Amino acid sequence: MRNEISYYPEIQRFIEAQLKSNFKASSKRDLYVFWGIGELKSNLQRIIAENPLECVCAEEFSRRVPPLSLDIFALVTDGQRFELLILEVKLDKSAGLSEWSQLVGYCLVSGAKYGLLLNIDNGGSPRLTQMLQTERHISKIQTIVNGEEREHILGFMQWNSLTQNFEYSNLGIIKSLSDLSDRLVAEFA
Amino acid sequence: MINTDKAYLLGLIIGGGTFGNAEDVFSIRLPFKKWGSYIDNPQRAGQISRDIMGVVSPMFRNTYGLIVSFEASENVWNILCDGDTSLLKADLQNYGISCDGELRANADISLVCAELVDDNLKRRFVAGLADSIGSMAKSQRRFTDENQILSLEIKGHNFKFVCDLCRLLHSINCIPDQVNWNHPNIHCTNNPYYTTWNKGFKLRILLDQYARFGAFAFRTKAESSVENRNLQQQTHTALPCPEQRVNVTPSCIHPAENDTLLPELIRGGHYIHYRHFCAVLGCEHAPYDKITAEFSRLGELIIPFPIQCRDSILQIEAIIAGDPLLAGRNYSDISVSVSSLLAQFENDRNALLYGTTLENGYPIREVLQAVAYIIATDNELFGKRPKRYIEIIERHIKNDSALSVAIRKPDLLTPLIILGNGRGVLVGAENPKVYAKLVTHSPDNCYKLQVRPITEEDLRNAE
Numbered sequence: 001m002r003n004e005i006s007y008y009p010e011i012q013r014f015i016e017a018q019l020k021s022n023f024k025a026s027s028k029r030d031l032y033v034f035w036g037i038g039e040l041k042s043n044l045q046r047i048i049a050e051n052p053l054e055c056v057c058a059e060e061f062s063r064r065v066p067p068l069s070l071d072i073f074a075l076v077t078d079g080q081r082f083e084l085l086i087l088e089v090k091l092d093k094s095a096g097l098s099e100w101s102q103l104v105g106y107c108l109v110s111g112a113k114y115g116l117l118l119n120i121d122n123g124g125s126p127r128l129t130q131m132l133q134t135e136r137h138i139s140k141i142q143t144i145v146n147g148e149e150r151e152h153i154l155g156f157m158q159w160n161s162l163t164q165n166f167e168y169s170n171l172g173i174i175k176s177l178s179d180l181s182d183r184l185v186a187e188f189a
Numbered sequence: 190m191i192n193t194d195k196a197y198l199l200g201l202i203i204g205g206g207t208f209g210n211a212e213d214v215f216s217i218r219l220p221f222k223k224w225g226s227y228i229d230n231p232q233r234a235g236q237i238s239r240d241i242m243g244v245v246s247p248m249f250r251n252t253y254g255l256i257v258s259f260e261a262s263e264n265v266w267n268i269l270c271d272g273d274t275s276l277l278k279a280d281l282q283n284y285g286i287s288c289d290g291e292l293r294a295n296a297d298i299s300l301v302c303a304e305l306v307d308d309n310l311k312r313r314f315v316a317g318l319a320d321s322i323g324s325m326a327k328s329q330r331r332f333t334d335e336n337q338i339l340s341l342e343i344k345g346h347n348f349k350f351v352c353d354l355c356r357l358l359h360s361i362n363c364i365p366d367q368v369n370w371n372h373p374n375i376h377c378t379n380n381p382y383y384t385t386w387n388k389g390f391k392l393r394i395l396l397d398q399y400a401r402f403g404a405f406a407f408r409t410k411a412e413s414s415v416e417n418r419n420l421q422q423q424t425h426t427a428l429p430c431p432e433q434r435v436n437v438t439p440s441c442i443h444p445a446e447n448d449t450l451l452p453e454l455i456r457g458g459h460y461i462h463y464r465h466f467c468a469v470l471g472c473e474h475a476p477y478d479k480i481t482a483e484f485s486r487l488g489e490l491i492i493p494f495p496i497q498c499r500d501s502i503l504q505i506e507a508i509i510a511g512d513p514l515l516a517g518r519n520y521s522d523i524s525v526s527v528s529s530l531l532a533q534f535e536n537d538r539n540a541l542l543y544g545t546t547l548e549n550g551y552p553i554r555e556v557l558q559a560v561a562y563i564i565a566t567d568n569e570l571f572g573k574r575p576k577r578y579i580e581i582i583e584r585h586i587k588n589d590s591a592l593s594v595a596i597r598k599p600d601l602l603t604p605l606i607i608l609g610n611g612r613g614v615l616v617g618a619e620n621p622k623v624y625a626k627l628v629t630h631s632p633d634n635c636y637k638l639q640v641r642p643i644t645e646e647d648l649r650n651a652e
Contacts, residue, residue: 017309020190021310022192023308025304025306025307026190161416162408162411163407165316167244170247170355176194176248
């Protein structure tokens, strides 16, 4: 019986491949995706130390971000700008509002712009599904922190461990990995 | 601009998409036949519907704003895509693909392939094709369960499409194991009177190779892949094309080699092996040296008569009457003991009968297969093919040791005619020196072989 952590590598590989392909196809440039599992701050600092050339742009952010335990996060950068993507990975019969709330919390605290709730081989609970269909504001959250406007854009997808592929739920603002890639391309333009 | 989801959808659409006159709807045909039949396999059919609604539907909705539904008949599933198709059509037209009729029949995928800038994008595109036209049915298995195959099934006569697709697969290490080109030299190598050669292309990949380097998005396809691979005892790896063996066997000239359905580059040529097409099409992976090495013995490989044509007596007589070279012969009617033929075969399996030199004559193994067809009971035949022909002959000799067949032997080495039991067979002779003179190389393409029809003079002058 596999536990949730055993799925992390394949999910990371797939997301990284899609983001890089899409970025390359539209920008003709390389995108760098660095992964961290567990605590955010120390992992970020490790990634920056190991990849200073690509990640120096995230140095200041890494100093002010609070320590925070996450499932997985990705530092996505073109070498000049960066964004943080948080993954909340579940191996549940159905992912519900409490898992969504967890993702929202992580994004708010860390300042990560992008968050994905991923359930392995299963979808969302009826209540979460209904919420995400009708309450758009819970997947596109705008805040003002120290006078600075922040935006958190979230989505929910199902990982199919047999096909090693995502099945999109159309729930949340991030509808697909191509959609997420388009947003990154626009930001890094 | 391409992205990974569009790449998958384009694969799916190019594999099975059909556009009609309606502006706001098109369909994707999934020819799943028995594999996806809701009568034969309701559980799988249920999963296919979940694949369509869970995988394809959200992707179409996100990417092109189209609403997906489906309909299933016994053998075919159709994904129906409704809505404003203008975005999708613009994408296809941008890649030089015209949205008319069945796309794969005429599509040129070279522009799409150029946009697939890395292996991941290529894999997504190939996954769309594999989900729509990839077959893992039992019929694809090569002789045993040990070599499981994914066969991409492509109708029509779009050789360039198949060649481009093959190159694309090669570029991601999904090296095709075999390409069955939609051509008479592939689909009917023995009988020029067999007219139903137009069976489509089959691009076959070892399933192990595909599982390592390819992808499926349909759960049903991924499950079938796992099930089929579990039937194998070993894991199989494909060799790069230039390293693969080229085993050429004789094939007869077929009138449909000149069929106008075939593209100009292919039309009018005779092909000695499926990899010969690759050379003529200019593929960089073609085994040019192995193909040209065979050109030194073309007289052995290209037969201007049927190697074997089995049919009813009436049909065989009609064929003879319709061909002046066959009709104009003087035939000697002889009765030949079947056991003497079998003894000759056992003595020398490559023996040639009734030749004028040591190098020409009718191959004993072809004559024996013909004899088996003539003497077989209906249940010993698989269509017009005698099942295990030597066993049939041995069985019938055991019942009647004096068994003989009627043979009509022509005065020149045109086909031998074997008759009986309401059936007839034409057996072509081997005559390499004469046949070699019929072959020339196309002035436009040194790998393309052109073969002129044989004449009575060719046969007479040889003697």
